[in-house]
Amino acid sequence: MSALGRILLVEDDPKDVELTLTALDEYKLANEVVVVGDGEEALDYLYYRGTFATRTKESPAVILLDLKLPKVDGLEVLQQLKRDEKLKLIPVVVLTSSREERDMVASYQLGVNAYVVKPVDFHEFVNAIKELGVFWAIINEPPPGSVRKGS
Amino acid sequence: MQAMFRSDVQTKLVNASAEAQEVARDQGTPSDSGSQILTPGHGAASTVMESIRAYGLAVLAIAIASGIALVGDLQGLSRVPTPLFLIAIAVAVWYGGRGPGAVAVVLATLTFDYLFTQPRYSFHVGPEDRDHFIVFIVFAVMIGWFVSVRRRAEEDLRRARDELAEAVVKRTEQASLLDLTHDTIFVRDMNDVITYWNHGAQELFGWTSAQAIGKAAHELLETVYPVPFEEINAELLRSGRWEGELRKTKADGTRVVVAARWALRRDELGQPVSVLATNNDITEQKRREERIRQLNADLQRRSRELEASNKELEAFAYSTSHDLRAPLRHMAGYSELLQKSAAPVLDEKSRRYVAMLLESAKRMGDLIDDLLAFSRIGRAEQRNTLVDLGQLAREVVSEVERGAEGRNIAWRIGALPTLFGDRSMLRLVLVNLLSNAVKFTRTRARAEIEIGCTDGNQEEVVVFVRDNGVGFDMKYVAKLFGVFQRLHRAETFEGTGIGLATVQRIIARHGGRVWAEGAVDRGATFYFSAPKTTGGQS
Numbered sequence: 189m190s191a192l193g194r195i196l197l198v199e200d201d202p203k204d205v206e207l208t209l210t211a212l213d214e215y216k217l218a219n220e221v222v223v224v225g226d227g228e229e230a231l232d233y234l235y236y237r238g239t240f241a242t243r244t245k246e247s248p249a250v251i252l253l254d255l256k257l258p259k260v261d262g263l264e265v266l267q268q269l270k271r272d273e274k275l276k277l278i279p280v281v282v283l284t285s286s287r288e289e290r291d292m293v294a295s296y297q298l299g300v301n302a303y304v305v306k307p308v309d310f311h312e313f314v315n316a317i318k319e320l321g322v323f324w325a326i327i328n329e330p331p332p333g334s335v336r337k338g339s
Numbered sequence: 340m341q342a343m344f345r346s347d348v349q350t351k352l353v354n355a356s357a358e359a360q361e362v363a364r365d366q367g368t369p370s371d372s373g374s375q376i377l378t379p380g381h382g383a384a385s386t387v388m389e390s391i392r393a394y395g396l397a398v399l400a401i402a403i404a405s406g407i408a409l410v411g412d413l414q415g416l417s418r419v420p421t422p423l424f425l426i427a428i429a430v431a432v433w434y435g436g437r438g439p440g441a442v443a444v445v446l447a448t449l450t451f452d453y454l455f456t457q458p459r460y461s462f463h464v465g466p467e468d469r470d471h472f473i474v475f476i477v478f479a480v481m482i483g484w485f486v487s488v489r490r491r492a493e494e495d496l497r498r499a500r501d502e503l504a505e506a507v508v509k510r511t512e513q514a515s516l517l518d519l520t521h522d523t524i525f526v527r528d529m530n531d532v533i534t535y536w537n538h539g540a541q542e543l544f545g546w547t548s549a550q551a552i553g554k555a556a557h558e559l560l561e562t563v564y565p566v567p568f569e570e571i572n573a574e575l576l577r578s579g580r581w582e583g584e585l586r587k588t589k590a591d592g593t594r595v596v597v598a599a600r601w602a603l604r605r606d607e608l609g610q611p612v613s614v615l616a617t618n619n620d621i622t623e624q625k626r627r628e629e630r631i632r633q634l635n636a637d638l639q640r641r642s643r644e645l646e647a648s649n650k651e652l653e654a655f656a657y658s659t660s661h662d663l664r665a666p667l668r669h670m671a672g673y674s675e676l677l678q679k680s681a682a683p684v685l686d687e688k689s690r691r692y693v694a695m696l697l698e699s700a701k702r703m704g705d706l707i708d709d710l711l712a713f714s715r716i717g718r719a720e721q722r723n724t725l726v727d728l729g730q731l732a733r734e735v736v737s738e739v740e741r742g743a744e745g746r747n748i749a750w751r752i753g754a755l756p757t758l759f760g761d762r763s764m765l766r767l768v769l770v771n772l773l774s775n776a777v778k779f780t781r782t783r784a785r786a787e788i789e790i791g792c793t794d795g796n797q798e799e800v801v802v803f804v805r806d807n808g809v810g811f812d813m814k815y816v817a818k819l820f821g822v823f824q825r826l827h828r829a830e831t832f833e834g835t836g837i838g839l840a841t842v843q844r845i846i847a848r849h850g851g852r853v854w855a856e857g858a859v860d861r862g863a864t865f866y867f868s869a870p871k872t873t874g875g876q877s
Contacts, residue, residue, distance in 0.1 A: 203669040203672075203673075204668070207669065210676065256662075285660065285661050285662070285665050286657070286660045287660055287708065287711065288657055288660050289715070306668055307668075307704075308664060308667050308668050308700060308701060308703075308704030309671060309701050309704070310671045310675035310676075310697075311675070313668065
């Protein structure tokens with residue numbers, strides 16, 4: 189595991205956060221995860237605003253985005269990111285409970301990089317998270333300006 | 340239109356004949372005596388007889404006048420003879436015409452000269468005789484002229500009467516024709532009094548013409564106007580006609596709706612005299628229209644309700660999809676974590692409990708997923724194309740086979756038709772039917788699964804999937820296609836009971852039916868029908 193990227197997890201449900209982190213931890217990916225609880229916080233993080241005004245100027249290697257979020261929902265966050273010339277290069281993976289076609293279609297239309305439905309079965313869930321983490325944070329070459337651990 | 344003239348014609352006829360009778364009375368003879376003289380077609384013998392009678396009358400008149408004058412003369416009445424002879428000449432001219440008149444004048448002059456002028460009893464012609472002669476001639480000419488004027492007037496009158504009689508016959512015929520029509524026709528004058536009432540009117544409204552004529556039309560019929568009557572009347576007077584729907588009441592009190600057409604008749608001076616009203620009963624038609632309008636309104640309301648409930652369902656499904664799966668995932672996740680972290684300290688029983696928790700959560704997840712998929716089929720838009728069912732079946736068979744490794748299955752794929760439908764939905768039908776067949780033949784050493792087509796009828800094709808599996812009892816056949824209906828226990832054959840319900844829903848959306856045949860332990864056959872396409876068999 190040479191170059192671990194930073195993962196931004198946008199998830200409002202603490203149980204889902206815990207389970208996701210647990211899953212990532214099994215593959216030693218949990219350390220590089222930043223968790224934000226809603227869409228507004230996610231945008232604050234990405235635009236260095238509010239509590240994130242002083243953080244290092246680095247983009248995450250991948251954003252794991254839930255759709256149903258308080259304040260600003262996932263699709264709105266996605267729309268803003270993909271409209272922004274600088275941020276649109278960051279890979280975004282929608283990670284959601286919903287299998288609804290309209291969510292899927294809307295996400296792809298906005299330019300999402302992957303759409304993953306969280307499986308009920310924990311094993312499958314762990315596998316999905318693991319594969320996501322491994323692919324986006326390790327295998328995939330992130331766009332310039334993204335942070336890599338050890339780089 | 341002609342009917343409205345009838346009453347007028349009758350009146351005129353009555354007037355005409357009364358006038359003729361008056362004339363006849365003036366003449367003191369039956370009105371048709373003159374016409375006998377003039378009527379052509381009498382034989383020559385009768386003409387001669389007429390002449391003899393006329394001349395005889397002239398002679399007789401003069402003879403009677405002479406006789407009375409002589410008697411008067413004997414009584415010393417010297418002024419009597421002249422008026423008597425004038426009367427005699429008048430009678431001769433009146434009834435005899437020119438010839439007998441001339442004869443009467445000559446005879447009168449001669450008789451007068453011989454009997455009453457000096458020298459008496461001699462034909463000596465003196466100035467007195469000449470005067471008398473001139474008086475007689477002038478008188479005869481005057482009477483003659485008067486007679487000819489009278490005759491001409493009489494003749495004109497007769498011709499007019501004949502024409503009227505003819506017209507009456509014609510109009511009566513037309514009026515009786517109007518009686519034949521099914522249309523309801525009546526005529527009313529400008530005071531709204533009914534003057535004509537045809538048979539159709541009697542049939543529709545119930546009053547006979549004798550009962551209706553003379554009554555005020557709109558009082559009798561209790562007419563209800565769609566707009567104020569003044570407006571209708573203004574339109575009628577302006578354009579001469581009016582059309583519209585009116586409500587009227589029959590003799591028995593029931594209400595009718597009629598399509599009324601009014602036409603105004605004017606006299607020679609342009610004054611409105613009567614209105615011809617045609618009425619067609621459209622009560623039934625109106626009732627049907629009203630019913631259709633109501634049904635349409637109902638339909639619209641229902642479709643709005645359906646739309647609303649569909650939207651609700653969609654919202655429900657959406658939130659189910661998002662919100663119900665999350666806690667399940669947490670239950671499963673934490674149970675798994677518990678199993679992992681507490682495994683060393685848990686006894687066998689507790690480990691089983693945790694396993695059951697996991698299994699139930701997973702099953703719940705499957706149920707929710709299936710239910711959502713099922714509800715999506717009802718809501719999803721159908722994208723129809725020509726679908727080669729044979730090719731689709733081969734695809735599905737290879738997919739289903741992958742999930743049945745290690746099984747001995749003999750597949751038989753017959754000729755299948757091309758259908759016009761949604762490919763992904765039809766695929767789901769085949770996946771469900773074929774995976775069911777694989778599942779329920781699990782207990783067989785060698786499974787036999789056949790998919791084929793029987794030529795249903797002219798409109799539809801029938802596709803079947805047959806297996807040699809465990810089958811089912813036909814008494815539960817009605818339950819097969821219900822949502823979450825299962826005929827096997829969960830431990831025997833897994834499943835949520837949504838597959839066949841999905842099949843039924845998709846086939847119904849494609850305009851077909853589903854049904855099944857089977858027997859316990861002797862396999863099952865599932866059928867679905869679909870409308871034929873011109874594509875035919877593949």
